[in-house]
Amino acid sequence: MTTTEKKYPNAFTADDIDLIVAGKVVAPNFEPIDLEEACAFMLMGTVNDRHGWFKTAGAQSYSRTARYFEEHGQGGQQLGQGVVIYSAGWDGERHKYGIKAGRWVLCKHEHVAHAGADPRRGWRPAHCGKCGVSLTVDSGD
Numbered sequence: 001m002t003t004t005e006k007k008y009p010n011a012f013t014a015d016d017i018d019l020i021v022a023g024k025v026v027a028p029n030f031e032p033i034d035l036e037e038a039c040a041f042m043l044m045g046t047v048n049d050r051h052g053w054f055k056t057a058g059a060q061s062y063s064r065t066a067r068y069f070e071e072h073g074q075g076g077q078q079l080g081q082g083v084v085i086y087s088a089g090w091d092g093e094r095h096k097y098g099i100k101a102g103r104w105v106l107c108k109h110e111h112v113a114h115a116g117a118d119p120r121r122g123w124r125p126a127h128c129g130k131c132g133v134s135l136t137v138d139s140g141d
């Protein structure tokens with residue numbers, strides 16, 4: 001993560017997500033999911049659809065073609081999480097290219113509520129205790 005132009009010192013920026021989508025860094029907190037779950041997320045989520053590369057973890061790391069479905073908030077802000085569907089290479093048994101999917105998230109947030117919340121009006125100010133990103137929800141009119 002970079003530290004320039006951040007509201008909180010450890011908060012992520014669009015640059016952090018761009019590095020993942022470009023296949024420059026391994027998607028953090030990656031967890032494999034089945035393709036059905038990935039398709040449901042892709043179709044029903046509020047996502048930005050981005051073409052890129054998926055960097056595999058481990059000593060023999062390399063990048064594969066991928067599509068990222070990156071979640072965004074009510075105001076279009078990047079949430080630093082989503083689903084990636086990526087090429088799993090040639091499957092010799094099935095005689096076709098394999099496809100895999102997984103969820104990734106920059107930070108497994110630790111919700112810290114602020115004083116002054118008014119849930120009746122949909123105002124729930126908060127931030128993450130680990131990375132500092134705002135988790136404020138304002139669903140009022």
Ligand SMILES: [Zn+2]
Binds near residue numbers: 107109131
């Ligand atoms: Zn966090």
